[in-house]
Amino acid sequence: xxxxxxxxxxxxxxxxxxxxxxxxxxxxxxxxxxxxxxxxxxxxxxxxxxxxxxxxxxxxxxxxxxxxxxxxxxxxxxxxxxxxxxxxxxxxxxxxxxxxxxxxxxxxxxxxxxxxxxxxxxxxxxxxxxxxxxxxxxxxxxxxxxxxxxxxxxxxxxxxxxxxxxxxxxxxxxxxxxxxxxxxxxxxxxxxxxxxxxxxxxxxxxxxxxxxxxxxxxxxxxxxxxxxxxxxxxxxxxxxxxxxxxxxxxxxxxxxxxxxxxxxxxxxxxxxxxxxxxxxxxxxxxxxxxxxxxxxxxxxxxxxxxxxxxxxxxxxxxxxxxxxxxxxxxxxxxxxxxxxxxxxxxxxxxxxxxxxxxxxxxxxxxxxxxxxxxxxxxxxxxxxxxxxxxxxxxxxxxxxxxxxxxxxxxxxxxxxxxxxxxxxxxxxxxxxxxxxxxxxxxxxxxxxxxxxxxxxxxxxxxxxxxxxxxxxxxxxxxxx
Ligand SMILES: [Zn+2]
Numbered sequence: 001x002x003x004x005x006x007x008x009x010x011x012x013x014x015x016x017x018x019x020x021x022x023x024x025x026x027x028x029x030x031x032x033x034x035x036x037x038x039x040x041x042x043x044x045x046x047x048x049x050x051x052x053x054x055x056x057x058x059x060x061x062x063x064x065x066x067x068x069x070x071x072x073x074x075x076x077x078x079x080x081x082x083x084x085x086x087x088x089x090x091x092x093x094x095x096x097x098x099x100x101x102x103x104x105x106x107x108x109x110x111x112x113x114x115x116x117x118x119x120x121x122x123x124x125x126x127x128x129x130x131x132x133x134x135x136x137x138x139x140x141x142x143x144x145x146x147x148x149x150x151x152x153x154x155x156x157x158x159x160x161x162x163x164x165x166x167x168x169x170x171x172x173x174x175x176x177x178x179x180x181x182x183x184x185x186x187x188x189x190x191x192x193x194x195x196x197x198x199x200x201x202x203x204x205x206x207x208x209x210x211x212x213x214x215x216x217x218x219x220x221x222x223x224x225x226x227x228x229x230x231x232x233x234x235x236x237x238x239x240x241x242x243x244x245x246x247x248x249x250x251x252x253x254x255x256x257x258x259x260x261x262x263x264x265x266x267x268x269x270x271x272x273x274x275x276x277x278x279x280x281x282x283x284x285x286x287x288x289x290x291x292x293x294x295x296x297x298x299x300x301x302x303x304x305x306x307x308x309x310x311x312x313x314x315x316x317x318x319x320x321x322x323x324x325x326x327x328x329x330x331x332x333x334x335x336x337x338x339x340x341x342x343x344x345x346x347x348x349x350x351x352x353x354x355x356x357x358x359x360x361x362x363x364x365x366x367x368x369x370x371x372x373x374x375x376x377x378x379x380x381x382x383x384x385x386x387x388x389x390x391x392x393x394x395x396x397x398x399x400x401x402x403x404x405x406x407x408x409x410x411x412x413x414x415x416x417x418x419x420x421x422x423x424x425x426x427x428x429x430x431x432x433x434x435x436x437x438x439x440x441x442x443x444x445x446x447x448x449x450x451x452x453x454x455x456x457x458x459x460x461x462x463x464x465x466x467x468x469x470x471x472x473x474x475x476x477x478x479x480x
Contacts, residue, residue, distance in 0.1 A: 113127075114127040114128075115127065121423035121424070121426045121427045122419060122420065122423040124423070124426050124432070125419040125420070125422035125423040125426060125435075126176065126419050128422060128432060128435055128436060128439070129176035129178070129418070129419055129422060129439065130176060132178075132436045132439060132440055132441065133178025133179050133227060133228070133231040133237070133439075133440045133444075134175075134176060134177055134178045134179070134398070134418055134422075134439040134440050135178060135179040135180075135181075135227065135237075135397070135398075135439070135440035135443045135444070136177060136179070136180050136181065136361075136398050136399060136400050136402075136415075136418075137181050137241070137329065137330075137331035137332055137361035137397060137398065137399030137443070138181055138183055138241065138243075138310070138331045138332035138361070138363070138399040138400065138401050138404065139167055139180050139181070139182055139183060139400065139401075139402050139403060139404070139415070140183045140185060140401070140402070140403040140404030141165060141167040141182065141210070141402070141403045142182050142183060142184065142185070142203050142206045142207050142210065143183065143185050143186075143203070143403065143404065144164075144165050144167075144403045145206055145210070146202070146203065146206065148164055148165070151202060151203075151205075151206050153206060153209040153210055153213055154213070158210065158213075158214065159214060159217070165403050166402040166403045166408070166413070166414040166415060167402050167403050167414065167415045169214065169217055170416075171414050171415045171416040172217075172236055172415050172416075173217075174416035175414075175415045175416040175417060175418040175419065176418065176419060177236055177415060177418065178227070178231045178236065178237065178439075178440060179221060179227045179230070179231065179236065179237035179238070179239065179440065179443075180236060180237070180238055180239070181239045181240070181241040181264070181265065181331060181399075182207045182210070182238060182239065182240060182241070183203075183241055183243045183404065184200055184203040184204045184207060184240055184241065184242045184243060184247070184263065185203060185242075185243035185244065185270070185404070186199040186200055186202075186203060186244075186247070187270075188244050188246040188269075188270045188271060188272035189271070189272060191246060192246035192272050192274070193246075193249075196244075196246045196247050196249055197247065197248070197249050197254060200242060200247035200258075201261075204240060204242075204258075204261055204262070204263070207238065207240055208220065208262075210238075211238045216235070217235060217236060218235060218236050218237075218238045219233065219235040219236070219237055219238065220238050220239075220262065221237035221238060221239050222239075222262055222264065223447075223451060224444045224447040224448045224451065227239075227440075227444065227447075228444075239262075239264050239265075240261075240262045240263045240264060241263070241264065241265040241266070241267065241306075241308065241331055242258055242263045242265070242266040242267065243266075243267045243270055243308075243311075243331075244266075244267055244269060244270030244272075244274075244311070245266060245267070245268045245269050245274040245276070245277055245296065246269070246270065246272060246274055247266070248266070248296075250274070250275050250276060250292070250468040251467075252295070252296065252299050252463070252464050252465075252466060252467075255296065255299060255300070255303070255305075256299070256303065256463060258305075259303045259304075259305050263305060264304075264305060264306060264447075265305060265306035265307070265308045265329060265331060266300060266305055266306075266307070266308060267308040267309075267310055267311050267312075267331060268289075268293070268296070268297075268307065268308065268309065268311075268312050268316060268320065269311050269312050269316070270311050271311065273285050273286075274293075275290070275292070275468060276289060276290045276292040276293035276296060276468065277289050277290070277293045277296075277312060277316050278312065278313040278315060278316050279311055279312060279313060279316075280311060280312060280313045280314070280316075280342040280343060281311070281342065284313055284315060286316075287315045288313070288315040288316050288318065288319030289316060289319040289320065289323065292466060292467075292468045293316075293319070294319070294323045295464055295466040297320055297323045297324050298323065298324075298325070298464065299463070299464045299466075300324075301324060301325050301326045301450070301453055301454065301457060302454060302457040302458060302461055302463070302464070303454060304450050304451050304453070304454030304455075305450075306326075306327075306328070306329050306446070306447065306450055307320055307324050307326070307328040307329070308328070308329050308330065308331045309321075309328055309329070309330050309333075310330045310331050310332050310333045310343070310363070310399070311343065313342075314346050314349065317345070317346075317349045318348075318349065318352075321349070321352050321356055324356070325453055325457075326449060326450040326453040326454075327356055327357035327358035327359065327446045327449050327450060328356060328358040328359075329358055329359045329360075329361060329397075329443075329446060330345055330358075330359070330360040330361055330399070331361055331399045332361060332362075332363040332399030332400070332401040332404075333345050333360060333361070333362070333363050333368070333399070334362050334363045334368045334369060334380075334383045334387075335347075335350065335360075335362075335383045335386045335387050335390075337386065337390075338369075338379075338382060338383055338386055339367075339368055339369055339370055339371050339383075340371060341367065341368050341371070343363070343368055344363075344368055345360055345387075347390060350387055350390040350391050350395075351390055351391065353391040353392075353395035354391050354392050354394065354395055357394075357395075357445075357446065357449055358395065358446060359395055359396065359397045359442050359443060359446050360387050360391070360395060360396055360397065361396075361397035361398055361399030361443070362380060362383050362384050362387065362396065362397070362398055362399060363399055363400070363401045364380055364400045364401060364402070364405075364408055364409060364412050365401050365404075365405040365407070365408065366405075366407040366408060366409055367405075367407065369383060369409055373407065374407070374409075374410075375408075375409035375410070376409050376410045376411060377409050377410065377411030377412045377417070377420060377421055377424060378411075378424060379409060380409055380412060380421060381421065381424045381425055381428065384396055384425065384438065385425075385428065385430075388434070388438075393430075393434040393437050393438065394437060394442055394445070395442065396437075396438050396442065397438060397439075397440075397442050397443050398418070398421075398438065398439065400412070400415065400418075402414065402415050418439075422435055422439065425438070
């Protein structure tokens with residue numbers, strides 16, 4: 001017990017000694033390092049900098065001296081040397097490329113050209129879709145974001161992938177989708193004559209926020225040329241289609257503002273008649289379009305907004321074809337003759353498409369493909385071939401209606417599957433050229449034609465001031 005304070009003293013003394021020793025050893029090591037490495041290095045570095053400054057000074061003086069400035073011949077020789085070096089580098093790169101392509105096997109998937117084997121339909125499909133944009137006419141992902149996420153775009157991990165939607169970024173990339181018309185859709189049965197304008201604006205904003213959230217994947221597109229530019233940059237061109245004339249609340253001013261916000265097609269009706277156009281889903285009231293309805297179509301022509309005839313009654317289709325001076329589209333409709341559903345296009349209307357120059361973009365929904373309600377990819381191809389046969393390969397396109405429908409054909413379950421449809425058409429002997437028209441070429445042509453019509457009309461006509469008149473019997477509506 002009594003030895004303890006003594007031991008503590010000893011430990012303290014030893015500690016102080018060791019710390020002192022550590023300082024001495026550390027200081028000596030640092031001095032040695034400075035003397036042998038740091039100082040000589042710094043000296044050499046300073047010397048080198050001095051020499052470099054000297055060399056620069058001499059070079060500048062030489063170059064600026066009128067007698068020593070390089071002659072035209074010297075410049076010429078210098079240029080020859082530079083060009084020769086460039087040629088050498090390019091040649092080396094080409095030789096390296098040839099050697100590496102020769103050394104890789106024939107079935108290598110990474111080559112740039114089309115597959116040499118013509119029976120490699122999927123390979124050819126993927127190649128064509130990488131060269132020409134596939135442009136789909138109708139996708140309801142924005143509506144899914146409304147009902148699944150309350151339009152909180154921040155909560156939807158489209159990049160990581162969603163199991164509750166038929167569309168997300170990995171699936172779009174796998175499907176090699178080049179451009180997409182996103183549907184700006186709200187249910188007409190609850191919103192018509194109430195909050196359709198506001199809720200449609202919600203959806204338009206949602207589309208822009210999806211694009212804004214993933215700027216490396218999507219790019220807004222407002223012209224045919226914007227689609228080409230986005231595709232060339234490897235981005236999915238994103239366009240806005242307003243699905244249902246109820247969205248404009250019978251106001252041409254509202255229509256124009258939707259155009260200004262980026263809308264490039266409007267479906268004249270959804271499943272409700274509007275006061276100016278009949279839907280295919282309700283008892284006809286107008287047997288087509290009213291005078292104001294014709295005014296809506298012509299104002300859309302003047303703006304350059306595509307007239308979309310999906311969802312309208314057959315008589316509205318015919319009236320719109322009689323009225324429109326620009327090609328029209330069906331953004332997501334199939335052939336009535338193959339599946340007797342009122343949403344599909346009857347033969348007499350299909351046959352009018354070549355004269356109009358417009359486009360029927362085939363809907364994949366099982367219920368519009370086959371009356372039994374179950375369908376296959378091959379049956380979708382049947383609708384495409386049928387419509388092309390009744391009109392031409394200039395008048396058919398794709399409007400999958402993904403995320404707007406519950407059941408899809410076997411083989412076309414989500415947006416990743418487009419290449420398989422392309423492959424099926426190639427397998428049937430459809431030419432590359434016609435496949436390219438179907439996938440996107442026709443939409444680009446129609447869009448450009450509508451842009452041209454708009455340019456012409458804007459030179460000769462002012463914005464329409466037509467109004468629907470005393471606003472039916474809705475008490476909260478103004479009558480002016
Ligand atoms: Zn629809």
